[in-house]
Amino acid sequence: MAQEHNMRRVTAIRNGTVIDHIPSGQAMRVLEMLAIDKSTSVPVSMVMNVPSKKMGTKDIIKVEDRELNQDELNRLALVAPDARVAIIRAYSVAEKLTIELGDEVTNVVSCTFSNCITTNPREPLAHRLKVMSREPLELRCHYCGRPQDLEELIHNLL
């Protein structure tokens, strides 16, 4: 029932992407990580803090007329590792995708340590954070080895 009610809070979309099971309060960050902002012309709906059997409460995002690809979705591993993603075509779920957190998060965020070599914008390097643990999520910079503060890291989106 809760599920059905949540979906009715915003209209069903004909084509696009639905991102469900986002931890409560993280939807804005998800939008930020997907670079969805005021320059985005397609309709975007977002609900926050709706009831969820599994999570207590959760956020949901629907992006119309845009199919997010796996690489884009993998960026979300930092804030919504268990999100479920559906690609919608003609009002039906055409594909289900899961977010994959590999052994390394590459070119999504930059190291938060101010004296890391990666803070020099002229160096032609890949921003690489190694996944030390998944639960709880622990990341270390490949270069300077510093453990990353996840709250701070979100401000370093590339």
Added chain:
Amino acid sequence: MPGLITMDDLSNDEIMSILDDAQRLLPVAEGRTYLPLLQGKILGNLFFEPSTRTRMSFETAMKRLGGDVVNLGDVKTSSVVKGETLYDTIQMVDGYTDIIAMRHPRQGAAQYAQDAARVPILNGGDGAGHHPTQTMLDLFTIRQAHGTLEGLKVILAGDLRYGRTVHSLSHALTRFGCELIFASPELLKMPAEIVNDLTKHGANVTETDELLGSIADADVVYMTRIQKERFADEDEYTKVAGAYKLHASNLEGAKENMIIMHPLPRVDEIHPSVDGTRHARYFQQAFNGVVARMALLCRLLGIKVPQTIADGGEA
């Protein structure tokens, strides 16, 4: 083995085996035996920050083994000042040399250089990060004095917050089951993330602001320099730093074989009266930089150090 960026690149067995090589190379480091193991090899010294001991001991190590050295020279007159990226500098020196020793002000620079280079990189210090060749010479000095690295009681004293030397060394000593005592003023305490990391790896760590009270049962006292600029004013510095100075008279109750080490340069944290005591080991330690780096250069270049090296003449 590609290079040596952090001590994590070496297993405990590899550390011991490199220290054994260093031990056998002593007559070569002291100039009594000529053993050109690295003839035809070129070391690139890339020091983007001032260095005296590390740079000179790398150069001495290479030359004692018959190898040659090219230097970046003063950063102010090199292509770095023209805006060359580290990546480009490494690409160039990688083509000129067989191995690179590097110091850089940015943390992580050594790993970045290793990713970009074909030849091995020896990290000679990257920001407040790692300084593994210093750790190797420190371990060599400790083992030389005590015959082992295991189960010793080691005091690390002074500036434990900013000193990369003490960070790398405490990790290494933890791997050999040493008991660690961190003696520092509140302002310069060992960073909590490092203490947590050490504890997670089973370290027995005590933190104190009292150096002299801990000396009696220590096997090693590792002193570091407390820099004036870390304090808000000179009075505060004088008051705090005074508690982290050693005078010969402080050593009367110390164990017979306790050694005092210091990565140098010292300012006034070790009084010259200590130099003549049986405990002083810091100049020996600086010399050991040559022999430890000789062993590391051979290891990274894939050159085996002979099992027996004659003491004197041509080996």
